[in-house]
Amino acid sequence: MLPSLIQAVFASLPSRKRVRDAVRTYDRTMDDLLREVQRLLEAPLDPAKLLAMSGKLQEQFAPKLQASNICMLPSYNHKLPTGLEQGTYLALDVGGSTFRVAVVELSGKKPGAKSMRIVNMKSYKIDNSVRALRGNAFFDWMAEKIETAISEPEVKKLNGTASFGMGLAWSFPVEQTSIRSGNLLAMGKGFRATEGTLGQDLSELIMTPCRKRNLNVHMESIVNDSSATLLSRAYEDPSTRFAVILGTGFNIAVHLPVTALAKSKFQGYPQRWLDEASHVLVNTELSMFGKNVFPTTRWDDYLNETHARPDFQPFEHMISGRYLGEIVRLILVEAIRTTGLFNGEMPDKLSEPYTLDTGTIAAIESDETSTLSQATSLFQSRHPLSKPPTFADINFIRQISQLVSHRAAAYLAAGIHALWTLRTTSEGLTPASAGRLAIGCNGSVIEKYPLFRELCQSHLDELTTLLGAEPHSIALEVAVESAIFGAAVAVCCLEA
Numbered sequence: 001m002l003p004s005l006i007q008a009v010f011a012s013l014p015s016r017k018r019v020r021d022a023v024r025t026y027d028r029t030m031d032d033l034l035r036e037v038q039r040l041l042e043a044p045l046d047p048a049k050l051l052a053m054s055g056k057l058q059e060q061f062a063p064k065l066q067a068s069n070i071c072m073l074p075s076y077n078h079k080l081p082t083g084l085e086q087g088t089y090l091a092l093d094v095g096g097s098t099f100r101v102a103v104v105e106l107s108g109k110k111p112g113a114k115s116m117r118i119v120n121m122k123s124y125k126i127d128n129s130v131r132a133l134r135g136n137a138f139f140d141w142m143a144e145k146i147e148t149a150i151s152e153p154e155v156k157k158l159n160g161t162a163s164f165g166m167g168l169a170w171s172f173p174v175e176q177t178s179i180r181s182g183n184l185l186a187m188g189k190g191f192r193a194t195e196g197t198l199g200q201d202l203s204e205l206i207m208t209p210c211r212k213r214n215l216n217v218h219m220e221s222i223v224n225d226s227s228a229t230l231l232s233r234a235y236e237d238p239s240t241r242f243a244v245i246l247g248t249g250f251n252i253a254v255h256l257p258v259t260a261l262a263k264s265k266f267q268g269y270p271q272r273w274l275d276e277a278s279h280v281l282v283n284t285e286l287s288m289f290g291k292n293v294f295p296t297t298r299w300d301d302y303l304n305e306t307h308a309r310p311d312f313q314p315f316e317h318m319i320s321g322r323y324l325g326e327i328v329r330l331i332l333v334e335a336i337r338t339t340g341l342f343n344g345e346m347p348d349k350l351s352e353p354y355t356l357d358t359g360t361i362a363a364i365e366s367d368e369t370s371t372l373s374q375a376t377s378l379f380q381s382r383h384p385l386s387k388p389p390t391f392a393d394i395n396f397i398r399q400i401s402q403l404v405s406h407r408a409a410a411y412l413a414a415g416i417h418a419l420w421t422l423r424t425t426s427e428g429l430t431p432a433s434a435g436r437l438a439i440g441c442n443g444s445v446i447e448k449y450p451l452f453r454e455l456c457q458s459h460l461d462e463l464t465t466l467l468g469a470e471p472h473s474i475a476l477e478v479a480v481e482s483a484i485f486g487a488a489v490a491v492c493c494l495e496a
Helices: 002-012 016-022 030-045 047-066 136-150 153-159 202-212 225-236 271-276 298-305 314-319 321-339 358-366 373-382 391-426 444-448 452-466 482-495
Strands: 087-094 098-106 116-125 164-170 174-178 181-184 217-223 240-246 250-257 279-283 437-442 474-478
Touching: 030 047, 030 321, 030 391, 047 391, 047 452, 087 136, 087 482, 098 136, 098 482, 116 136, 116 153, 116 225, 116 482, 136 153, 136 202, 164 202, 164 482, 181 202, 181 217, 202 217, 217 225, 217 482, 225 240, 225 250, 225 279, 225 437, 225 482, 240 391, 240 444, 250 314, 250 391, 298 314, 298 321, 314 321, 314 391, 321 358, 321 391, 321 444, 358 373, 358 391, 358 444, 373 391, 391 437, 391 452, 437 444, 437 482, 444 452, 444 474, 452 474
Parallel strands: 087 164, 164 217, 240 437, 437 474
Antiparallel strands: 087 098, 098 116, 174 181, 240 250, 250 279
């Protein structure tokens, strides 16, 4: 009898879990953690500290300019446009999810008129079925889409019987062997186009099915996305010498004197090119730099340690769209467990890596309403809670996001400053005599993330004037449709 009575008494009591939840105390408050995050993320942003980071990056550049097959890679592009070139070209842009074919008209600088115009553009989705096309089948598919695009009456009328010069923006690795050719390397992202074609000339892989279809086209240029961005912006602003790609990933291209790189970097280049080129577009692969340069936090360290390729792209881990949301997520998870954010409840999926999208935190930062109602609704729709988050919860996320994105903008400024100093020195200039330099910008983070470009610009102004440069000597400029326009401009540069 007694055991059953004891059982009944215990059954009537709250469970240990309910008791624990009812009296649960947390290690600290949300404000405590916010102050710590602010201290850790803002302390490195002092101009003198950013300048020191720039100096350390320059030290890392030196050996890679002498010998490296993965970064500081010279292209075959050595001419920049004057902005006066004219012509009509076929621009191809192959990305991870879209293939675009555009007829681009370059009309040069004319008062009151656009110097670059997309006359006609067709976009074709690259879905899993297209990614699964093996070897030549993928390039046959490309040729079919090119044929469809140039069969448009408007395009036929425009070009007549002349052969279209094609420029290709290829967003995958390629070992370039000339301005218009390159050996196909592994594409990744589920593409099977390299099966049986790996190491073959990309230009010929595209042109062979085009010839079979009797298409009146010829390949003139192959460029990567960062070079395309630089070229497209340089056509409109002749002071452009850099291009920043900052979206899901990160890279910078820079126009440098050939003498800034070791002669061994140009092994295999034709003598005619070497005789003619004074400068060259360099793919820096800047994402790979920065280890032991940028101060990290425990959240950065955890992200790196659990990454599939730790230390491979340390700079990218700090600033790109792939990782900004993840850094914020790691801080939020800690806040839930130690401060009672969301009343200690873990939102749906938030405990899983990379589930907090950078687009989500950008939208939360964008909400200027007094109640943060839009941000609250968005977060609840993507990471549901049993009870909607409070204003304090969402405001905490917003403040953390602002701190993470501001640090990213400042670190990017330090990276740009390091390359600006490299170029200035290589040209035999001083900060005071370097003049104005424009940077073409492309990618979702630098184009669309709230105040990101403005913050980066502010830090750049600070860093350059510290060394005696004129105010606003570096200008961050958005390069619209840079892959398409850049592919066309790359062709016109050859004809100049």
